[in-house]
Amino acid sequence: MSETYSYLGPSGTFTEAALAQVPEARGKEWRSVNNVGEAFDDVVSGRSVAAMIAIENSIEGGVTSTLDALANIPNLRIVGEYLVRVQFVLVARPGTRLEDVRVVNAHPVAYAQTRSWLDANLPTHGHIPSTSNVASALALFENDLADAAVAPPQIVQHHELEVLAENIADNANAVTRFVLVSRSTVLPAATGADKTSIIAELPDDRSGALLELLEQFSTRGVNLSLLQSRPIGDALGRYRFVIDADGHISDERVADALLGVRRFSPSVIFLGSYPRADQAPVEYVDRYDDEVFREAREWLRGLIDGEPTA
Numbered sequence: 154m155s156e157t158y159s160y161l162g163p164s165g166t167f168t169e170a171a172l173a174q175v176p177e178a179r180g181k182e183w184r185s186v187n188n189v190g191e192a193f194d195d196v197v198s199g200r201s202v203a204a205m206i207a208i209e210n211s212i213e214g215g216v217t218s219t220l221d222a223l224a225n226i227p228n229l230r231i232v233g234e235y236l237v238r239v240q241f242v243l244v245a246r247p248g249t250r251l252e253d254v255r256v257v258n259a260h261p262v263a264y265a266q267t268r269s270w271l272d273a274n275l276p277t278h279g280h281i282p283s284t285s286n287v288a289s290a291l292a293l294f295e296n297d298l299a300d301a302a303v304a305p306p307q308i309v310q311h312h313e314l315e316v317l318a319e320n321i322a323d324n325a326n327a328v329t330r331f332v333l334v335s336r337s338t339v340l341p342a343a344t345g346a347d348k349t350s351i352i353a354e355l356p357d358d359r360s361g362a363l364l365e366l367l368e369q370f371s372t373r374g375v376n377l378s379l380l381q382s383r384p385i386g387d388a389l390g391r392y393r394f395v396i397d398a399d400g401h402i403s404d405e406r407v408a409d410a411l412l413g414v415r416r417f418s419p420s421v422i423f424l425g426s427y428p429r430a431d432q433a434p435v436e437y438v439d440r441y442d443d444e445v446f447r448e449a450r451e452w453l454r455g456l457i458d459g460e461p462t463a
């Protein structure tokens with residue numbers, strides 16, 4: 154299989170910064186793509202061994218196109234998670250003044266993250282969506298439809314652009330979470346600081362179904378770090394749930410929770426178990442330790458096999 158890695162380009166995007174954190178990708182071919190759908194296609198067709206994809210932003214929440222692609226494209230696996238701090242500047246062709254800016258190029262997620270600044274400082278601005286944070290800036294050289302662009306601060310190191318305003322993000326601590334997606338079914342080894350991602354549907358028209366789904370985790374002492382509903386798309390009011398659970402599928406409590414979800418849900422997609430980007434060890438109380446699950450199973454086996462009980 155090809156050793157190419159796909160990322161949303163052109164070079165200089167936050168997605169590229171996330172890919173730079175992957176040791177296995179160093180020295181390999183990196184393919185810059187124009188949209189996330191193309192990155193997924195590369196993985197599905199085998200053109201690339203993996204693709205780096207934005208999945209969640211601390212301000213904007215889940216990247217819905219990514220969550221839906223993970224639900225709809227079969228056999229994808231998340232094999233790693235990476236965090237990138239996102240900051241933005243407003244750039245323009247040299248000579249442009251802030252008061253001349255009428256129209257701004259920005260990636261929709263970046264636009265949402267800089268909206269307060271833009272509304273306060275350019276209250277009558279128009280917005281042209283671009284395919285990435287770097288594409289927004291490069292479009293200023295290709296046409297004059299826009300006067301400025303929202304872009305990463307490093308953009309001026311590579312292109313002759315002028316910074317009209319710095320730190321224009323609504324939240325200075327914004328972080329985007331990226332995942333490395335592949336078709337490999339080899340599970341990354343458990344590290345003690347892992348995450349397991351699934352997408353599950355609820356049985357139809359049953360009161361308390363969501364509570365029952367969540368109980369599969371709570372009764373095994375498994376903490377959730379993401380729960381996001383997305384429309385299934387076939388009818389109004391039908392949702393699937395994207396869930397990130399603390400721990401690895403090889404942890405007894407996580408495995409047991411997944412068995413519970415599988416018994417109850419009409420559709421469960423396993424997206425993978427992989428090391429957490431923050432490397433924070435998963436905390437759980439002692440009664441959910443692997444050994445407690447194993448001991449209980451042994452006890453049951455003994456009862457079924459007719460072994461004398463102590």
Ligand SMILES: O=C(O)C(=O)C[C@]1(C(=O)O)C=C[C@@H](O)C=C1
Pocket residue numbers: 161165166167168169207210216239260262263284285286287329
């Ligand atoms: O990687 C980039 O720079 C992008 O343009 C993509 C993207 C995203 O899809 O969320 C990445 C990080 C920021 O949150 C805004 C945009």
